[in-house]
Amino acid sequence: MFKIPFLDLPPLRSAAGTVRLPGSKSISNRVLLLAGLSEGRTVVHDLLASDDTAVMLDALRALGCGVDVQAGGPVVIDGIGATVKVAAAKLFLGNAGTAMRPLTAALAVLAATQGGSFEVSGVPRMHERPIGDLVDALRGLGCAIDDLGKPGYPPLRLHGPSKLRLSEAVRVRGDVSSQFLTALLLALPLVAEQDVRIEVIGELISKPYVEITLALLARFGIQVRREGWQAFVIPAGSRYRSPGEVFVEGDASSASYFVALGAIAATGTPIRIEGVGSESLQGDVRFAEAAIAMGAAVTTGPNWLEVKRGQWPLRGITLDCNHIPDAAMTLAVMALYADSPSTLTNIASWRVKETDRIVAMATELRKLGATVEEGPDWLRVEPLKAWRAASIHTYDDHRVAMCFSLAAFNGLVTEAAVPVRILEPYCVAKTFPDYFETLFGVVTARSEEVPVLTVDGPTASGKGTLAHELAESLGYHVLDSGALYRATGLAAERAGVSFDDGAALGRVAAGLKLRFTDYRVWLGDEDVTDALRWESTGQLASRVATVPEVREALRQLQLDFRRPPGLVADGRDMGTAIFPGAPLKVFLTASSLTRADRRHKQLMAKGISANIESLRDDLEARDARDKTRPTSPLTPAQDARLLDNSEQTIEQSRDLVLSWWAERSPFKPMA
Ligand SMILES: Nc1ncnc2c1ncn2[C@@H]1O[C@H](COP(=O)(O)OP(=O)(O)OP(=O)(O)O)[C@@H](O)[C@H]1O
Numbered sequence: 037m038f039k040i041p042f043l044d045l046p047p048l049r050s051a052a053g054t055v056r057l058p059g060s061k062s063i064s065n066r067v068l069l070l071a072g073l074s075e076g077r078t079v080v081h082d083l084l085a086s087d088d089t090a091v092m093l094d095a096l097r098a099l100g101c102g103v104d105v106q107a108g109g110p111v112v113i114d115g116i117g118a119t120v121k122v123a124a125a126k127l128f129l130g131n132a133g134t135a136m137r138p139l140t141a142a143l144a145v146l147a148a149t150q151g152g153s154f155e156v157s158g159v160p161r162m163h164e165r166p167i168g169d170l171v172d173a174l175r176g177l178g179c180a181i182d183d184l185g186k187p188g189y190p191p192l193r194l195h196g197p198s199k200l201r202l203s204e205a206v207r208v209r210g211d212v213s214s215q216f217l218t219a220l221l222l223a224l225p226l227v228a229e230q231d232v233r234i235e236v237i238g239e240l241i242s243k244p245y246v247e248i249t250l251a252l253l254a255r256f257g258i259q260v261r262r263e264g265w266q267a268f269v270i271p272a273g274s275r276y277r278s279p280g281e282v283f284v285e286g287d288a289s290s291a292s293y294f295v296a297l298g299a300i301a302a303t304g305t306p307i308r309i310e311g312v313g314s315e316s317l318q319g320d321v322r323f324a325e326a327a328i329a330m331g332a333a334v335t336t337g338p339n340w341l342e343v344k345r346g347q348w349p350l351r352g353i354t355l356d357c358n359h360i361p362d363a364a365m366t367l368a369v370m371a372l373y374a375d376s377p378s379t380l381t382n383i384a385s386w387r388v389k390e391t392d393r394i395v396a397m398a399t400e401l402r403k404l405g406a407t408v409e410e411g412p413d414w415l416r417v418e419p420l421k422a423w424r425a426a427s428i429h430t431y432d433d434h435r436v437a438m439c440f441s442l443a444a445f446n447g448l449v450t451e452a453a454v455p456v457r458i459l460e461p462y463c464v465a466k467t468f469p470d471y472f473e474t475l476f477g478v479v480t481a482r483s484e485e486v487p488v489l490t491v492d493g494p495t496a497s498g499k500g501t502l503a504h505e506l507a508e509s510l511g512y513h514v515l516d517s518g519a520l521y522r523a524t525g526l527a528a529e530r531a532g533v534s535f536d537d538g539a540a541l542g543r544v545a546a547g548l549k550l551r552f553t554d555y556r557v558w559l560g561d562e563d564v565t566d567a568l569r570w571e572s573t574g575q576l577a578s579r580v581a582t583v584p585e586v587r588e589a590l591r592q593l594q595l596d597f598r599r600p601p602g603l604v605a606d607g608r609d610m611g612t613a614i615f616p617g618a619p620l621k622v623f624l625t626a627s628s629l630t631r632a633d634r635r636h637k638q639l640m641a642k643g644i645s646a647n648i649e650s651l652r653d654d655l656e657a658r659d660a661r662d663k664t665r666p667t668s669p670l671t672p673a674q675d676a677r678l679l680d681n682s683e684q685t686i687e688q689s690r691d692l693v694l695s696w697w698a699e700r701s702p703f704k705p706m707a
């Protein structure tokens with residue numbers, strides 16, 4: 037996940053490949069609650085690992101459920117069997133509506149029938165998300181609920197015992213959020229000594245989410261009878277029974293970004309989306325129909341979708357989005373690539389989600405240059421030709437962040453392609469922590485449009501340290517080009533190749549089986565991370581680096597590191613020979629005494645004894661060879677910015693270079 041203040045997406049040009057979706061948020065949190073309320077053990081496979089499921093798991097633990105989260109494996113829940121195990125608890129539920137609403141209902145009826153006191157609260161935005169209709173329904177049933185803040189909003193206290201009026205129908209509004217009905221459907225089997233009837237007031241919205249609830253209730257032993265969408269009856273004697281094992285399907289709302297991606301940018305090989313398909317429970321899988329209406333070419337299997345570009349530009353549509361409220365946000369960004377305006381209607385529920393999504397989408401689309409009209413429950417978006425580089429505010433709303441990533445394909449409809457900045461990209465943790473990594477895995481950009489920041493300089497000047505700091509701040513990849521020369525030197529020595537035989541050294545470089553994984557470097561099957569850093573290896577590297585055949589052989593390998601979202605490249609000739617067009621080139625120096633001192637400390641920290649004077653002699657000899665070799669000598673690029681960090685801390689150098697980078701950015705500074 038990108039835990040950085042902003043992530044800049046360069047212009048993206050095409051997409052192809054396979055993505056495996058994380059588990060559905062709606063199914064994950066419903067299954068967790070059902071497992072927690074059931075008797076016995078439930079093994080949950082493919083559960084979504086995200087902020088919203090984390091708060092649900094914490095809540096279940098606090099209520100006395102057994103919760104075993106196995107790294108990379110299933111989550112095992114031992115339920116409370118509809119019995120209050122912990123008489124009082126304070127539950128913090130973040131911004132997870134799928135935890136807040138059903139837990140409120142379940143704890144209210146448990147407290148009423150068995151006693152107890154439970155407080156539910158969340159982040160400030162959660163305290164602005166209405167829950168009054170559910171509270172009214174529960175109070176009508178006889179539950180004791182105190183408002184701990186503004187009436188009609190969390191936080192709440194649910195306490196008991198109190199007498200429930202189960203013979204009367206429980207009446208709940210269905211036209212603000214379908215989660216209120218879902219919450220009652222999940223809670224009332226806990227107290228169904230007799231038939232319990234729920235009546236919906238008003239037109240029920242987001243019906244597919246209620247279908248998910250009913251299907252999962254059936255998995256846990258509850259067969260709800262229903263009269264259309266107006267009334268539901270939990271049969272007398274209903275009791276939760278764990279099905280033993282549950283597999284969570286992929287998140288259909290998350291699929292929408294990749295369906296849109298295929299429609300916009302997969303002109304050859306399709307985007308294959310694994311985890312949802314024609315047999316999915318989730319209503320948002322019908323987003324594919326909307327995408328087809330806009331021109332996507334979609335093929336479907338039981339649990340997969342394949343999407344390619346069909347009509348281009350896309351077709352503008354007018355669509356009632358009531359059945360796909362979450363995924364429909366993606367249509368608003370697709371509309372920018374259409375041939376005519378698109379109007380999304382019946383989306384009033386957007387106003388009470390993680391943020392007011394109608395306002396958020398309209399505001400951010402306008403920043404890109406789009407013409408947008410908004411109404412109480414609709415949004416109209418015109419196609420966009422003159423795009424502006426915009427910093428997209430994400431409102432702590434994962435879906436805003438994900439759907440605006442699609443704006444980075446503007447180069448497909450305009451000559452002057454612009455990058456897109458996504459502020460607080462980590463908000464995707466709510467449902468899809470690795471969203472951007474997954475996106476980058478299936479998209480391509482023009483090499484020259486991927487930003488590169490080069491850091492060249494003599495040995496031990498701190499290039500590698502600075503490069504990693506910069507890359508971490510910007511979310512970019514790192515190229516440690518010295519490692520390639522070091523690996524070549526090491527491989528050549530081991531193979532007994534003469535260091536005077538340029539052609540043979542070139543072949544060694546061309547045949548390197550080098551892999552970089554999680555801060556380790558592998559040469560073939562050997563982890564050479566430490567061996568590469570030996571001083572002796574540095575000397576070998578400096579020698580092979582003078583050989584033109586080696587430099588040529590390593591050239592393409594280095595260029596291939598230039599991938600979205602961007603690259604920080606450190607070495608000797610990054611700015612002069614490999615990435616001469618880089619928008620920012622830093623030439624980093626420090627006095628030889630400072631550098632020898634730093635190297636000395638580095639070696640001592642590793643338990644290797646060394647003498648500062650001889651280290652200084654060695655690095656000066658290496659500098660001399662690197663500077664005087666005929667091919668790509670160590671020298672600042674003409675347009676490089678010089679930075680002597682002898683008197684600077686690592687953080688000072690990093691912040692200075694980031695300020696230089698910001699000067700070149702097309703984005704306005706953050707407010
Ligand atoms: N500005 C700085 N102030 C103090 N110490 C620093 C600074 N920059 C780097 N160092 C320290 O100097 C040591 C050498 O840094 P680093 O390995 O990044 O250098 P390098 O230029 O990449 O070396 P090489 O070219 O040999 O790979 C590290 O221990 C690092 O923590």
Ligand SMILES: Nc1ccn([C@H]2C[C@H](O)[C@@H](COP(=O)(O)O)O2)c(=O)n1
Nearest residue numbers: 517518519521577578581607608609
């Ligand atoms: N772009 C590069 C990177 C490195 N080298 C050579 C010169 C160095 O002495 C040697 C090791 O580099 P280090 O890991 O210390 O950065 O590799 C080069 O010529 N060009």
